[in-house]
Amino acid sequence: MIDIRIIREREADVRAALRNRGSDFDLDGWLALDARWRALVTERDALNSERNARSKEIGRLRASGADTAAAQAAVRALGERIAAIERELREIEAERDARLLWIPNLPHSTTPVGPDASGNIVVRTWGRLREFPFPPRPHWEIGESLGLFDWARAARMSGAGFPLFKGFGAELRRALIRFMLDVHTREHGYTEIAPPYLCTAAAMTGTGQLPRLAADMYRVAEEDLYLIPTAEVPLTNLYREEIITQPLPICVTAYSPCFRREAGAAGRDTRGIIRVHQFDKVELVRFVEPARSYEELEILTGHAEAVLQRLGLPYRVVALCTGDLSFAAAKCYDLELWAPGHGGWLEVSSCSNFEDFQARRAGIRYRRADGKVAFVHTLNGSGVALPRLLVALLENGQQADGSVELPEALAPYLNGRTRIEPLA
Protein backbone atom coordinates (compact mmCIF):
# COMPACT_ATOMS: atom_id res chain seq x y z
CA MET A 1 0.00 0.00 0.00
CA ILE A 2 1.05 3.56 -0.34
CA ASP A 3 2.00 5.69 2.65
CA ILE A 4 -1.13 6.88 4.42
CA ARG A 5 0.50 10.27 4.87
CA ILE A 6 0.85 10.63 1.12
CA ILE A 7 -2.89 10.23 0.75
CA ARG A 8 -3.52 12.91 3.36
CA GLU A 9 -0.87 15.36 2.19
CA ARG A 10 -0.72 14.82 -1.57
CA GLU A 11 -4.35 14.29 -2.37
CA ALA A 12 -4.03 15.77 -5.86
CA ASP A 13 -1.17 13.41 -6.79
CA VAL A 14 -3.14 10.42 -5.58
CA ARG A 15 -6.21 11.53 -7.52
CA ALA A 16 -4.13 11.90 -10.69
CA ALA A 17 -2.59 8.46 -10.20
CA LEU A 18 -5.99 6.84 -9.74
CA ARG A 19 -7.28 8.58 -12.86
CA ASN A 20 -4.23 7.59 -14.96
CA ARG A 21 -4.62 3.99 -13.90
CA GLY A 22 -8.33 3.96 -14.61
CA SER A 23 -9.11 3.14 -10.97
CA ASP A 24 -12.58 3.88 -9.60
CA PHE A 25 -11.41 4.03 -5.98
CA ASP A 26 -13.60 6.26 -3.79
CA LEU A 27 -10.98 8.61 -2.40
CA ASP A 28 -13.46 11.02 -0.82
CA GLY A 29 -15.10 8.22 1.11
CA TRP A 30 -11.74 7.06 2.36
CA LEU A 31 -10.65 10.54 3.44
CA ALA A 32 -13.90 10.97 5.42
CA LEU A 33 -13.26 7.67 7.24
CA ASP A 34 -9.72 8.70 8.01
CA ALA A 35 -10.80 12.08 9.40
CA ARG A 36 -13.32 10.39 11.69
CA TRP A 37 -10.67 7.87 12.76
CA ARG A 38 -8.23 10.60 13.70
CA ALA A 39 -10.84 12.49 15.73
CA LEU A 40 -11.68 9.34 17.68
CA VAL A 41 -8.02 8.54 18.31
CA THR A 42 -7.42 11.98 19.73
CA GLU A 43 -10.43 11.64 22.02
CA ARG A 44 -9.46 8.13 23.13
CA ASP A 45 -5.87 9.11 23.84
CA ALA A 46 -6.96 12.02 26.03
CA LEU A 47 -9.25 9.74 28.07
CA ASN A 48 -6.54 7.12 28.39
CA SER A 49 -4.17 9.76 29.65
CA GLU A 50 -6.67 10.72 32.33
CA ARG A 51 -7.25 7.11 33.35
CA ASN A 52 -3.53 6.43 33.62
CA ALA A 53 -3.02 9.41 35.90
CA ARG A 54 -5.95 8.46 38.11
CA SER A 55 -4.98 4.81 38.34
CA LYS A 56 -1.53 5.77 39.49
CA GLU A 57 -3.10 8.01 42.10
CA ILE A 58 -5.21 5.07 43.34
CA GLY A 59 -2.06 3.03 43.70
CA ARG A 60 -0.51 5.74 45.84
CA LEU A 61 -3.65 6.14 48.00
CA ARG A 62 -3.89 2.41 48.65
CA ALA A 63 -0.25 2.31 49.64
CA SER A 64 -1.01 4.96 52.25
CA GLY A 65 -4.04 3.01 53.47
CA ALA A 66 -6.78 5.36 52.23
CA ASP A 67 -10.20 4.22 51.00
CA THR A 68 -10.25 4.26 47.18
CA ALA A 69 -13.73 2.87 46.44
CA ALA A 70 -15.12 6.18 45.11
CA ALA A 71 -12.07 6.85 42.98
CA GLN A 72 -12.21 3.34 41.54
CA ALA A 73 -15.87 3.77 40.59
CA ALA A 74 -15.08 7.02 38.80
CA VAL A 75 -12.27 5.47 36.83
CA ARG A 76 -14.45 2.50 35.99
CA ALA A 77 -16.98 4.88 34.42
CA LEU A 78 -14.14 6.44 32.47
CA GLY A 79 -13.14 2.99 31.27
CA GLU A 80 -16.64 2.37 29.97
CA ARG A 81 -16.54 5.55 27.90
CA ILE A 82 -13.18 4.51 26.49
CA ALA A 83 -14.51 1.08 25.61
CA ALA A 84 -17.43 2.64 23.71
CA ILE A 85 -15.11 4.87 21.70
CA GLU A 86 -12.81 1.96 20.95
CA ARG A 87 -15.67 -0.12 19.59
CA GLU A 88 -16.45 2.58 17.04
CA LEU A 89 -12.76 3.13 16.40
CA ARG A 90 -12.19 -0.53 15.61
CA GLU A 91 -15.07 -0.58 13.19
CA ILE A 92 -13.90 2.53 11.34
CA GLU A 93 -10.29 1.46 11.33
CA ALA A 94 -11.14 -1.96 9.87
CA GLU A 95 -13.14 -0.35 7.10
CA ARG A 96 -10.50 2.30 6.40
CA ASP A 97 -7.66 -0.23 6.25
CA ALA A 98 -9.60 -2.72 4.16
CA ARG A 99 -10.23 0.01 1.61
CA LEU A 100 -6.61 1.12 1.76
CA LEU A 101 -5.58 -2.25 0.32
CA TRP A 102 -7.43 -1.35 -2.87
CA ILE A 103 -5.40 1.77 -3.63
CA PRO A 104 -2.83 0.94 -6.33
CA ASN A 105 0.75 2.16 -6.18
CA LEU A 106 1.60 5.59 -7.52
CA PRO A 107 3.20 5.26 -10.97
CA HIS A 108 6.75 6.59 -11.23
CA SER A 109 7.28 9.83 -13.14
CA THR A 110 8.98 7.90 -15.97
CA THR A 111 6.01 5.58 -16.45
CA PRO A 112 4.21 6.71 -19.61
CA VAL A 113 0.62 7.83 -19.15
CA GLY A 114 -1.84 5.84 -21.24
CA PRO A 115 -5.22 4.15 -21.09
CA ASP A 116 -4.27 0.54 -21.83
CA ALA A 117 -1.69 -1.61 -23.63
CA SER A 118 -1.89 0.72 -26.65
CA GLY A 119 -0.05 3.31 -24.58
CA ASN A 120 2.96 1.09 -23.91
CA ILE A 121 6.28 2.16 -25.38
CA VAL A 122 8.89 -0.09 -26.99
CA VAL A 123 12.17 1.09 -25.49
CA ARG A 124 14.53 -1.26 -27.36
CA THR A 125 14.69 -4.40 -29.43
CA TRP A 126 17.37 -7.07 -29.56
CA GLY A 127 18.23 -9.60 -32.26
CA ARG A 128 17.04 -10.06 -35.78
CA LEU A 129 13.77 -11.66 -36.83
CA ARG A 130 14.49 -14.76 -38.89
CA GLU A 131 13.14 -14.94 -42.42
CA PHE A 132 11.41 -18.20 -43.21
CA PRO A 133 11.53 -19.81 -46.67
CA PHE A 134 8.37 -21.68 -45.61
CA PRO A 135 5.30 -20.68 -43.58
CA PRO A 136 6.31 -21.05 -39.91
CA ARG A 137 4.04 -23.34 -37.95
CA PRO A 138 2.62 -22.55 -34.51
CA HIS A 139 4.17 -24.29 -31.53
CA TRP A 140 1.22 -26.59 -30.85
CA GLU A 141 1.62 -28.16 -34.26
CA ILE A 142 5.35 -28.47 -33.86
CA GLY A 143 4.98 -29.95 -30.38
CA GLU A 144 2.41 -32.42 -31.69
CA SER A 145 4.59 -33.66 -34.51
CA LEU A 146 7.60 -33.92 -32.21
CA GLY A 147 5.67 -35.68 -29.44
CA LEU A 148 6.57 -33.13 -26.76
CA PHE A 149 3.11 -32.71 -25.19
CA ASP A 150 0.02 -34.77 -24.43
CA TRP A 151 -2.91 -32.40 -24.11
CA ALA A 152 -5.71 -34.97 -24.36
CA ARG A 153 -4.53 -37.10 -21.47
CA ALA A 154 -3.71 -34.05 -19.34
CA ALA A 155 -7.26 -32.77 -19.84
CA ARG A 156 -8.70 -36.15 -18.82
CA MET A 157 -6.95 -36.07 -15.46
CA SER A 158 -7.04 -32.34 -14.70
CA GLY A 159 -9.34 -30.56 -17.12
CA ALA A 160 -8.48 -28.08 -19.84
CA GLY A 161 -5.49 -25.80 -19.55
CA PHE A 162 -3.06 -28.06 -17.76
CA PRO A 163 0.11 -28.89 -19.67
CA LEU A 164 1.72 -32.29 -19.79
CA PHE A 165 5.25 -32.55 -21.10
CA LYS A 166 6.41 -35.87 -22.40
CA GLY A 167 9.70 -37.47 -23.32
CA PHE A 168 12.12 -34.94 -24.73
CA GLY A 169 9.54 -32.21 -24.02
CA ALA A 170 9.81 -32.95 -20.30
CA GLU A 171 13.59 -33.13 -20.55
CA LEU A 172 13.71 -29.80 -22.35
CA ARG A 173 11.56 -28.22 -19.65
CA ARG A 174 13.91 -29.50 -16.97
CA ALA A 175 16.94 -28.30 -18.95
CA LEU A 176 15.53 -24.79 -19.30
CA ILE A 177 14.89 -24.52 -15.56
CA ARG A 178 18.44 -25.58 -14.77
CA PHE A 179 19.89 -23.31 -17.45
CA MET A 180 18.08 -20.24 -16.15
CA LEU A 181 18.88 -20.92 -12.50
CA ASP A 182 22.54 -21.42 -13.36
CA VAL A 183 22.74 -18.13 -15.26
CA HIS A 184 21.27 -16.21 -12.34
CA THR A 185 23.13 -17.93 -9.52
CA ARG A 186 26.52 -18.23 -11.18
CA GLU A 187 26.64 -15.08 -13.29
CA HIS A 188 24.25 -12.62 -11.69
CA GLY A 189 24.87 -13.30 -8.01
CA TYR A 190 21.44 -14.52 -6.90
CA THR A 191 20.96 -16.96 -4.04
CA GLU A 192 18.74 -19.85 -5.04
CA ILE A 193 15.67 -20.51 -2.90
CA ALA A 194 13.38 -23.51 -3.09
CA PRO A 195 10.25 -22.05 -1.48
CA PRO A 196 6.86 -23.40 -0.39
CA TYR A 197 4.29 -23.44 -3.19
CA LEU A 198 1.37 -22.72 -0.87
CA CYS A 199 1.20 -19.45 1.05
CA THR A 200 -1.08 -17.81 3.58
CA ALA A 201 -3.53 -15.00 2.90
CA ALA A 202 -1.23 -12.68 4.85
CA ALA A 203 1.67 -13.44 2.51
CA MET A 204 -0.57 -12.96 -0.51
CA THR A 205 -1.70 -9.61 0.87
CA GLY A 206 1.90 -8.61 1.48
CA THR A 207 2.84 -8.78 -2.17
CA GLY A 208 -0.48 -7.39 -3.37
CA GLN A 209 -2.15 -10.49 -4.85
CA LEU A 210 -4.89 -10.14 -2.24
CA PRO A 211 -7.48 -8.80 -2.02
CA ARG A 212 -7.58 -7.81 -5.67
CA LEU A 213 -6.71 -11.06 -7.43
CA ALA A 214 -8.52 -13.49 -5.14
CA ALA A 215 -10.57 -14.87 -8.02
CA ASP A 216 -7.44 -15.69 -10.03
CA MET A 217 -5.89 -17.93 -7.39
CA TYR A 218 -6.44 -21.52 -6.34
CA ARG A 219 -7.22 -21.87 -2.65
CA VAL A 220 -7.03 -24.87 -0.34
CA ALA A 221 -10.07 -24.26 1.83
CA GLU A 222 -9.27 -26.71 4.65
CA GLU A 223 -6.01 -24.95 5.45
CA ASP A 224 -6.84 -21.48 4.13
CA LEU A 225 -3.75 -21.54 1.93
CA TYR A 226 -3.32 -20.32 -1.63
CA LEU A 227 -1.33 -21.93 -4.42
CA ILE A 228 1.25 -19.39 -5.48
CA PRO A 229 0.59 -17.65 -8.80
CA THR A 230 4.30 -16.74 -8.92
CA ALA A 231 7.42 -17.31 -6.81
CA GLU A 232 7.38 -13.55 -6.24
CA VAL A 233 5.09 -14.30 -3.30
CA PRO A 234 7.35 -16.60 -1.24
CA LEU A 235 10.52 -14.78 -2.31
CA THR A 236 9.30 -11.32 -1.35
CA ASN A 237 7.78 -12.67 1.86
CA LEU A 238 11.16 -14.12 2.85
CA TYR A 239 11.77 -11.03 4.99
CA ARG A 240 8.16 -10.39 5.96
CA GLU A 241 7.85 -8.54 9.33
CA GLU A 242 11.61 -8.30 9.66
CA ILE A 243 14.18 -5.60 10.05
CA ILE A 244 16.90 -6.75 7.68
CA THR A 245 20.37 -6.50 9.19
CA GLN A 246 22.46 -7.85 6.35
CA PRO A 247 23.77 -5.54 3.62
CA LEU A 248 21.56 -4.64 0.66
CA PRO A 249 20.91 -5.50 -2.05
CA ILE A 250 19.68 -9.00 -1.28
CA CYS A 251 19.15 -10.95 -4.48
CA VAL A 252 17.21 -14.20 -4.53
CA THR A 253 15.95 -16.45 -7.29
CA ALA A 254 13.66 -19.44 -7.32
CA TYR A 255 12.16 -21.90 -9.70
CA SER A 256 8.53 -22.67 -8.99
CA PRO A 257 5.42 -23.87 -10.68
CA CYS A 258 2.81 -21.11 -10.90
CA PHE A 259 -0.91 -21.69 -10.54
CA ARG A 260 -3.50 -19.40 -12.06
CA ARG A 261 -7.22 -19.86 -12.51
CA GLU A 262 -7.23 -17.33 -15.37
CA ALA A 263 -10.84 -16.71 -14.40
CA GLY A 264 -11.24 -13.67 -16.61
CA ALA A 265 -9.44 -15.09 -19.61
CA ALA A 266 -11.75 -17.92 -20.72
CA GLY A 267 -11.48 -18.40 -24.46
CA ARG A 268 -8.21 -16.47 -24.89
CA ASP A 269 -5.11 -18.23 -26.14
CA THR A 270 -6.76 -21.59 -25.68
CA ARG A 271 -4.38 -23.51 -27.92
CA GLY A 272 -0.99 -24.61 -26.76
CA ILE A 273 0.92 -23.46 -23.72
CA ILE A 274 0.66 -19.68 -24.04
CA ARG A 275 -1.99 -19.42 -21.32
CA VAL A 276 -2.35 -22.33 -18.92
CA HIS A 277 -3.42 -22.96 -15.31
CA GLN A 278 -0.03 -24.32 -14.30
CA PHE A 279 3.31 -23.21 -15.65
CA ASP A 280 6.96 -23.07 -14.69
CA LYS A 281 8.90 -19.92 -14.03
CA VAL A 282 12.23 -18.79 -12.65
CA GLU A 283 11.74 -15.64 -10.64
CA LEU A 284 14.18 -12.92 -9.55
CA VAL A 285 13.63 -10.72 -6.49
CA ARG A 286 15.81 -7.91 -5.17
CA PHE A 287 15.57 -6.09 -1.83
CA VAL A 288 17.32 -2.77 -2.32
CA GLU A 289 18.05 0.65 -0.85
CA PRO A 290 15.28 3.07 -1.85
CA ALA A 291 17.67 5.59 -3.39
CA ARG A 292 18.98 2.96 -5.80
CA SER A 293 15.81 1.18 -6.81
CA TYR A 294 15.50 2.58 -10.34
CA GLU A 295 19.11 1.77 -11.08
CA GLU A 296 18.38 -1.69 -9.71
CA LEU A 297 15.38 -2.06 -12.00
CA GLU A 298 17.66 -1.63 -15.02
CA ILE A 299 20.06 -4.23 -13.60
CA LEU A 300 17.25 -6.67 -12.93
CA THR A 301 15.83 -6.21 -16.42
CA GLY A 302 19.29 -6.83 -17.83
CA HIS A 303 19.48 -10.13 -15.95
CA ALA A 304 16.22 -11.31 -17.48
CA GLU A 305 17.36 -10.16 -20.92
CA ALA A 306 20.60 -12.09 -20.55
CA VAL A 307 18.65 -15.36 -20.61
CA LEU A 308 17.06 -14.47 -23.92
CA GLN A 309 20.34 -13.24 -25.39
CA ARG A 310 22.14 -16.42 -24.44
CA LEU A 311 19.46 -18.34 -26.31
CA GLY A 312 19.73 -16.04 -29.33
CA LEU A 313 16.02 -15.22 -29.32
CA PRO A 314 14.89 -11.85 -30.69
CA TYR A 315 12.93 -9.79 -28.18
CA ARG A 316 11.81 -6.30 -27.34
CA VAL A 317 11.59 -4.36 -24.11
CA VAL A 318 8.33 -2.52 -23.48
CA ALA A 319 7.71 0.15 -20.86
CA LEU A 320 4.19 -0.34 -19.55
CA CYS A 321 1.97 2.72 -19.36
CA THR A 322 -0.16 3.73 -16.36
CA GLY A 323 -3.27 2.00 -17.70
CA ASP A 324 -1.48 -1.34 -18.16
CA LEU A 325 0.73 -1.23 -15.09
CA SER A 326 0.07 -3.93 -12.50
CA PHE A 327 -1.54 -2.93 -9.21
CA ALA A 328 1.55 -2.89 -6.99
CA ALA A 329 4.15 -1.62 -9.48
CA ALA A 330 5.42 1.93 -9.88
CA LYS A 331 7.30 1.09 -13.06
CA CYS A 332 7.48 -2.03 -15.18
CA TYR A 333 9.27 -3.34 -18.24
CA ASP A 334 7.85 -6.31 -20.12
CA LEU A 335 10.16 -8.52 -22.17
CA GLU A 336 8.45 -9.89 -25.25
CA LEU A 337 9.73 -12.69 -27.46
CA TRP A 338 8.92 -12.91 -31.13
CA ALA A 339 6.90 -16.01 -32.01
CA PRO A 340 6.81 -16.40 -35.80
CA GLY A 341 4.30 -19.26 -35.87
CA HIS A 342 1.94 -17.54 -33.47
CA GLY A 343 2.59 -14.32 -35.38
CA GLY A 344 3.03 -12.03 -32.41
CA TRP A 345 5.10 -10.95 -29.45
CA LEU A 346 4.83 -13.03 -26.28
CA GLU A 347 5.35 -11.61 -22.80
CA VAL A 348 7.91 -13.80 -21.02
CA SER A 349 8.94 -11.44 -18.25
CA SER A 350 7.69 -8.48 -16.26
CA CYS A 351 10.37 -6.58 -14.39
CA SER A 352 8.90 -4.21 -11.83
CA ASN A 353 9.92 -1.75 -9.18
CA PHE A 354 7.35 -1.73 -6.39
CA GLU A 355 9.22 0.91 -4.39
CA ASP A 356 8.01 0.51 -0.79
CA PHE A 357 4.48 -0.61 -1.72
CA GLN A 358 5.04 -4.29 -0.96
CA ALA A 359 7.54 -3.60 1.82
CA ARG A 360 4.96 -1.53 3.69
CA ARG A 361 2.27 -4.19 3.31
CA ALA A 362 4.65 -6.96 4.35
CA GLY A 363 6.61 -5.02 6.99
CA ILE A 364 10.01 -5.47 5.32
CA ARG A 365 12.43 -2.91 6.75
CA TYR A 366 16.14 -2.33 7.03
CA ARG A 367 18.43 -0.16 9.12
CA ARG A 368 19.78 2.82 7.26
CA ALA A 369 23.32 4.14 7.62
CA ASP A 370 22.02 6.74 10.10
CA GLY A 371 20.50 4.00 12.24
CA LYS A 372 16.88 4.73 11.36
CA VAL A 373 14.53 1.96 10.33
CA ALA A 374 13.00 2.34 6.87
CA PHE A 375 11.11 0.25 4.34
CA VAL A 376 13.23 -1.36 1.64
CA HIS A 377 12.28 -1.19 -2.00
CA THR A 378 11.37 -4.50 -3.61
CA LEU A 379 11.77 -5.47 -7.25
CA ASN A 380 10.96 -8.59 -9.11
CA GLY A 381 11.15 -9.97 -12.59
CA SER A 382 10.58 -13.22 -14.36
CA GLY A 383 13.82 -14.75 -15.39
CA VAL A 384 11.87 -16.02 -17.38
CA ALA A 385 8.50 -17.76 -17.78
CA LEU A 386 9.10 -21.16 -19.26
CA PRO A 387 6.16 -22.09 -21.54
CA ARG A 388 6.34 -19.04 -23.73
CA LEU A 389 10.10 -19.32 -23.87
CA LEU A 390 9.59 -22.85 -25.14
CA VAL A 391 7.11 -21.54 -27.72
CA ALA A 392 9.72 -19.11 -29.02
CA LEU A 393 12.40 -21.80 -29.10
CA LEU A 394 10.20 -24.16 -31.11
CA GLU A 395 8.82 -21.56 -33.49
CA ASN A 396 12.12 -19.77 -34.11
CA GLY A 397 14.12 -22.98 -34.35
CA GLN A 398 11.83 -24.90 -36.70
CA GLN A 399 13.32 -26.23 -39.93
CA ALA A 400 11.80 -26.98 -43.33
CA ASP A 401 12.06 -30.74 -42.69
CA GLY A 402 9.97 -30.50 -39.52
CA SER A 403 12.87 -30.72 -37.09
CA VAL A 404 13.79 -28.06 -34.54
CA GLU A 405 17.28 -26.68 -33.89
CA LEU A 406 17.92 -25.57 -30.29
CA PRO A 407 20.52 -23.01 -29.17
CA GLU A 408 24.02 -24.27 -28.36
CA ALA A 409 23.73 -22.74 -24.88
CA LEU A 410 21.36 -25.55 -23.95
CA ALA A 411 23.65 -28.36 -25.10
CA PRO A 412 25.25 -28.90 -21.65
CA TYR A 413 21.78 -29.33 -20.17
CA LEU A 414 20.55 -31.75 -22.83
CA ASN A 415 23.44 -34.18 -22.92
CA GLY A 416 24.60 -32.45 -26.07
CA ARG A 417 21.41 -32.95 -28.03
CA THR A 418 20.25 -29.73 -29.69
CA ARG A 419 18.14 -31.09 -32.50
CA ILE A 420 14.62 -32.52 -32.19
CA GLU A 421 13.49 -34.84 -34.98
CA PRO A 422 9.83 -35.40 -35.89
CA LEU A 423 8.24 -38.66 -34.81
CA ALA A 424 8.49 -41.39 -37.43
Add this chain to the structure above:
RNA sequence: GGAGGGGUGGCAGAGCGGUCGAAUGCGCCGGUCUUGAAAACCGGAUCCCGCAACCGCGGGACGUGGGUUCGAAUCCCACCCCCUCCGCCA
Protein backbone atom coordinates in the same frame (compact mmCIF):
# COMPACT_ATOMS: atom_id res chain seq x y z
C1' G B 1 -3.44 -36.30 16.18
C1' G B 2 -1.83 -36.75 21.88
C1' A B 3 1.33 -34.85 26.21
C1' G B 4 4.59 -31.16 27.99
C1' G B 5 7.63 -26.58 27.48
C1' G B 6 8.08 -21.84 25.22
C1' G B 7 7.19 -17.07 22.14
C1' U B 8 10.03 -10.14 25.51
C1' G B 9 14.08 -4.75 21.94
C1' G B 10 19.03 -6.21 15.82
C1' C B 11 20.36 -11.07 18.53
C1' A B 12 20.57 -13.85 23.20
C1' G B 13 18.06 -13.51 27.72
C1' A B 14 15.90 -11.59 32.88
C1' G B 15 11.32 -9.93 34.71
C1' C B 16 5.72 -13.08 36.33
C1' G B 17 -0.38 -7.31 38.97
C1' G B 18 1.38 -0.66 40.01
C1' U B 19 7.69 2.67 40.80
C1' C B 20 8.80 -1.98 33.61
C1' G B 21 9.73 0.58 27.55
C1' A B 22 11.46 -3.19 30.24
C1' A B 23 17.90 -5.82 33.90
C1' U B 24 22.22 -8.06 31.75
C1' G B 25 25.38 -9.69 27.65
C1' C B 26 26.48 -9.39 22.43
C1' G B 27 25.95 -6.34 18.33
C1' C B 28 25.23 -0.99 16.73
C1' C B 29 26.30 4.59 16.96
C1' G B 30 29.31 8.71 19.18
C1' G B 31 33.55 10.07 22.29
C1' U B 32 38.41 9.41 25.11
C1' C B 33 43.05 6.95 24.08
C1' U B 34 46.04 5.49 19.42
C1' U B 35 50.06 7.04 13.53
C1' G B 36 45.65 3.88 12.39
C1' A B 37 43.03 -0.25 14.34
C1' A B 38 42.02 -3.55 18.40
C1' A B 39 41.42 -3.58 23.65
C1' A B 40 39.84 -0.62 27.70
C1' C B 41 36.83 3.25 29.53
C1' C B 42 32.72 6.99 29.03
C1' G B 43 28.22 8.22 26.72
C1' G B 44 23.89 7.18 23.30
C1' A B 45 20.08 4.62 20.83
C1' U B 46 13.31 0.65 20.28
C1' C B 47 9.05 0.98 17.08
C1' C B 48 3.97 2.67 15.76
C1' C B 49 -0.04 6.38 16.16
C1' G B 50 -2.54 11.17 17.22
C1' C B 51 -2.14 16.46 18.32
C1' A B 52 1.16 20.57 17.66
C1' A B 53 4.22 20.88 13.62
C1' C B 54 9.89 25.48 16.29
C1' C B 55 11.16 23.22 21.15
C1' G B 56 7.17 19.66 22.41
C1' C B 57 2.57 16.96 24.53
C1' G B 58 -0.14 12.53 24.82
C1' G B 59 -1.48 7.43 23.54
C1' G B 60 -0.10 2.47 22.17
C1' A B 61 3.14 -1.88 21.39
C1' C B 62 6.52 -7.74 25.47
C1' G B 63 3.50 -13.86 19.15
C1' U B 64 -1.96 -12.32 17.44
C1' G B 65 -6.90 -11.21 19.07
C1' G B 66 -10.35 -10.97 23.03
C1' G B 67 -11.29 -10.76 28.46
C1' U B 68 -10.62 -9.83 34.02
C1' U B 69 -8.92 -5.34 36.87
C1' C B 70 -8.90 1.34 39.17
C1' G B 71 -4.25 -0.57 36.79
C1' A B 72 -1.68 -6.35 32.70
C1' A B 73 4.81 -8.17 29.71
C1' U B 74 2.82 -10.31 34.34
C1' C B 75 -3.93 -13.41 35.56
C1' C B 76 -7.94 -15.90 32.16
C1' C B 77 -9.75 -17.57 27.08
C1' A B 78 -9.06 -18.47 21.79
C1' C B 79 -5.85 -18.76 17.74
C1' C B 80 -0.88 -18.86 15.36
C1' C B 81 4.22 -20.30 15.54
C1' C B 82 8.66 -22.81 17.70
C1' C B 83 10.96 -26.84 20.76
C1' U B 84 10.84 -31.96 23.21
C1' C B 85 8.52 -36.76 23.58
C1' C B 86 4.65 -40.28 21.69
C1' G B 87 1.56 -41.75 17.52
C1' C B 88 0.96 -41.64 12.13
C1' C B 89 3.42 -41.21 7.48
C1' A B 90 6.65 -40.03 2.31
